Amino acid sequence: MxxxxxxxxxxxxxxxxxxxxxxxxxxxxxxxxxxxxxxxxxxxxxxxxxxxxxxxxxxxxxxxxxxxxxxxxxxxxxxxxxxxxxxxxxxxxxxxxxxxxxxxxxxxxxxxxxxxxxxxxxxxxxxxxxxxxxxxxxxxxxxxxxxxxxxxxxxxxxxxxxxxxxxxxxxxxxxxxxxxxxxxxxxxxxxxxxxxxxxxxxxxxxxxxxxxxxxxxxxxxxxxxxxxxxxxxxxxxxxxxxxxxxxxxxxxxxxxxxxxxxxxxxxxxxxxxxxxxxxxxxxxxxxxxxxxxxxxxxxxxxxxxxxxxxxxxxxxxxxxxxxxxxxxxxxxxxxxxxxxxxxxxxxxxxxxxxxxxxxxxxxxxxxxxxxxxxxxxxxxxxxxxxxxxxxxxxxxxxxxxxxxxxxxxxxxxxxxxxxxxxDADGYFRYVARADDMIISSGYNIAGPEVEDALLRHPSVAEAAVVGRADEVRGHVVVAYVVLREGADVSADALRTFMKGELAPHKCPRVIEFLPALPRTATGKLQRFRLRDA
The missing domain is CATH 3.40.50.12780 (ANL, N-terminal domain)
Known part of the structure; x- marks a missing residue:
């Protein structure tokens, strides 16, 4: 200027x-x-x-x-x-x-x-x-x-x-x-x-x-x-x-x-x-x-x-x-x-x-x-x-x-x-934040794709997926889930559901339930807090 x-x-x-x-x-x-x-x-x-x-x-x-x-x-x-x-x-x-x-x-x-x-x-x-x-x-x-x-x-x-x-x-x-x-x-x-x-x-x-x-x-x-x-x-x-x-x-x-x-x-x-x-x-x-x-x-x-x-x-x-x-x-x-x-x-x-x-x-x-x-x-x-x-x-x-x-x-x-x-027709499709990609056993796994699959379950209100360090695989997929009010579903039931939605290497190995996900004042998900946990 x-x-x-x-x-x-x-x-x-x-x-x-x-x-x-x-x-x-x-x-x-x-x-x-x-x-x-x-x-x-x-x-x-x-x-x-x-x-x-x-x-x-x-x-x-x-x-x-x-x-x-x-x-x-x-x-x-x-x-x-x-x-x-x-x-x-x-x-x-x-x-x-x-x-x-x-x-x-x-x-x-x-x-x-x-x-x-x-x-x-x-x-x-x-x-x-x-x-x-x-x-x-x-x-x-x-x-x-x-x-x-x-x-x-x-x-x-x-x-x-x-x-x-x-x-x-x-x-x-x-x-x-x-x-x-x-x-x-x-x-x-x-x-x-x-x-x-x-x-x-x-x-x-x-x-x-x-x-x-x-x-x-x-x-x-x-x-x-x-x-x-x-x-x-x-x-x-x-x-x-x-x-x-x-x-x-x-x-x-x-x-x-x-x-x-x-x-x-x-x-x-x-x-x-x-x-x-x-x-x-x-x-x-x-x-x-x-x-x-x-x-x-x-x-x-x-x-x-x-x-x-x-x-x-x-x-x-x-x-x-x-x-x-x-x-x-x-x-x-x-x-x-x-x-x-x-x-x-x-x-x-x-x-x-x-x-x-x-x-x-x-x-x-x-x-x-x-x-x-x-x-x-x-x-x-x-x-x-x-x-x-x-x-x-x-x-x-x-x-x-x-x-x-x-x-x-x-x-x-x-x-x-x-x-x-x-895509070939010019549309842009989100995969993940660049620092949110999970590499597990050589596979690149996008957390949002796993989250989207979890949200297809009728009992799930919110979901966040991060990688957790693992000596064998490098990282494993961990899902944090908030259930809908009154819903009652087990981690095993969600794992079974996910096997019908995604390839096995993308399915969460760990599913933990939370009352709420950590977010900023503007509503953005704070995945780093889940990774640090």
Whole structure:
């Protein structure tokens, strides 16, 4: 990027981008991806959407029936942006941490930070003080806007120099009280399209978290590729889902995509499977974003709720088992849109919808993206052979001052760390995370394939498969199983079932039952904890 075009007075983020020779090749093949040099994505998502559709349309909905119109949302965003710059001294380029449950206030804070030209660092409400301290240290965070209900852990993080402003507390120094005294429109800072807009942190479940820097144009690019061409929302759609806004799957599905389309989003503080189904029915939700596990768990009660308004179901975050896809389709008539995305690339880049869906595959490259399967030296492998998934498109990995940039980007491609097979017809089929392959007696065994077979048993609610070191075989296949409520099946019975589903070398030699599988706050399975056990 050209520093002369940047609006950032605080140049930390720009100075800590990877060297240009470590960036992936970017593609802007679609005409809608040709953005102007000056671009503020918050103004595009809010002000320009109001220009197209009007200010009276609903933007955000709450579980108690509350509705924020686009005009009301803009008023609140502008007031918060004015507080940031006038009362708190935030300047363009400062990093502002955002923390709280999924509410319209959190989304408004995110838009306000970007409109003010600052950089949003949205974290999970479940993260603990040590995790928060690490993130603040890596990103040099100086300001935080925090829901008063989640402020204690942030205070306990004892981040040097961090100025915390709470919202929802009602005091005179509360963000919402300060915003009440700052009326009037706020003109968005004239940021450059390639100014950093947000830093999204990976979960850090296996090491130091990585900060992924994304530009203002990146925010619009994921809406103008996956959402526009695969999801195809309308202004009448009502979005909802379970991923939090600190997870880019949720940020896209609950804020970026609906606002870009002039639609509305139901923001849920509690969004587990038992809360999702009644919310879908009560608020006539038409677009749902959640993880494969939630679809699986909702199956037991899906017939109890009116889901006639639902027309789009999106799954990402982990592999979607074909058994879950088929069961959901049989019960609802809805075809789950499977997809793979990454924090490094902001959102989904391989997917398929409607008649293009092929159960058991992730899909094809989203328009605007390219993908291939290659070996560890970067050479493409023939169709039908497994290898590493490599992608490129309008968004690329840019870690914040992290040497692991060289691991993720090679020869102009983003290497996602997933093992895939490309079928002869161009569809990409997930095999495993590259580090989740199990080698037993010389056989390569993909844990997700074994998990999918286990899930075909009617008593199994969840399954996770890992390798355990073995002196004779190198590793043996170990399955951890969560049974459905009220189910009673033995390990021997499951082994017998599996012998009818898979080749003998793939069948688990050990089956252990757990009340729940270890997952991150965003719902991703933590296989490393099972391996360590």
């Amino acid at each position: 050209d520093p002369k075009t940047s609006a950032h007075l605080d140049t930390f983020a720009r100075e800590h981008l990877p060297p240009p020779d470590q960036w992936p090749e970017l593609l802007f093949e679609l005409p809608e991806l040709h953005y102007p040099v000056r671009l503020n994505c918050a103004a595009e998502l809010l002000d320009r959407t109001i220009d197209r559709f009007g200010a009276d349309r609903p933007a955000f909905r709450t579980p108690d029936g509350g509705v924020w119109s686009y005009g009301e949302l803009r008023d609140r965003v502008d007031r918060i942006a004015r507080v940031l710059t006038t009362d708190l001294g935030v300047v363009p380029g400062n990093r502002v941490l955002l923390r709280g449950p999924t509410t319209p206030h959190l989304a408004a804070c995110w838009l306000a930070v970007l409109k003010a030209g600052a950089i949003a660092v949205t974290v999970l409400a479940q993260q603990r003080p040590a995790e928060l301290a690490t993130i603040c240290s890596i990103a040099r965070v100086g300001h935080a806007l925090c829901d008063v209900r989640t402020v204690d852990d942030l205070v306990a993080a004892e981040v040097p120099g961090l100025r915390i402003t709470v919202y929802g507390g009602g005091g005179p120094d509360d963000l919402l009280s300060l915003a009440g005294a700052r009326p009037g429109p706020y003109r968005a800072v004239d940021t450059a399209a390639d100014d950093v807009a947000l830093i999204a942190f990976t979960s850090g479940t296996t090491g130091r978290p990585k900060g992924c820097m994304h530009f203002h144009r990146d925010v619009l690019a994921v809406a103008d590729t996956f959402s526009r061409h695969v999801l195809r929302p309308t202004p009448e759609d009502v979005f909802t889902g379970s991923p939090p806004l600190g997870f880019t799957f949720g940020l896209g599905g609950l804020v970026i995509f609906p606002l870009r389309a002039g639609a509305s989003a139901l923001l849920l503080e509690r969004s587990g499977p038992t809360q999702l189904l009644p919310a879908l029915a009560a608020h006539h939700v038409s677009v749902l974003f959640t993880a494969p596990t939630a679809y699986r768990l909702m199956l037991d009660h899906v017939d109890e709720h009116d889901l006639r308004a639902l027309r789009r179901c999106v799954s990402a975050g982990e592999n979607l088992p074909v058994a879950t896809w088929r069961s959901w389709y049989e019960r609802t008539g809805l075809r789950i849109i499977n997809g793979i995305g990454a924090t490094e690339l902001l959102h989904i880049f391989v997917s398929a919808a409607d008649d293009a869906i092929r159960p058991g595959t992730t899909g094809i490259p989203v328009p605007g993206w390219r993908a291939r399967v290659q070996d560890r030296e970067g050479r493409p492998v023939p169709d039908g052979e497994s290898g590493l998934l490599a992608v490129r498109g309008p968004v690329g990995c840019r870690y914040l001052a992290d040497g692991r940039q060289r691991d993720y980007v090679a020869h102009g491609w983003n290497i996602t760390g997933d093992t895939y097979v490309r």
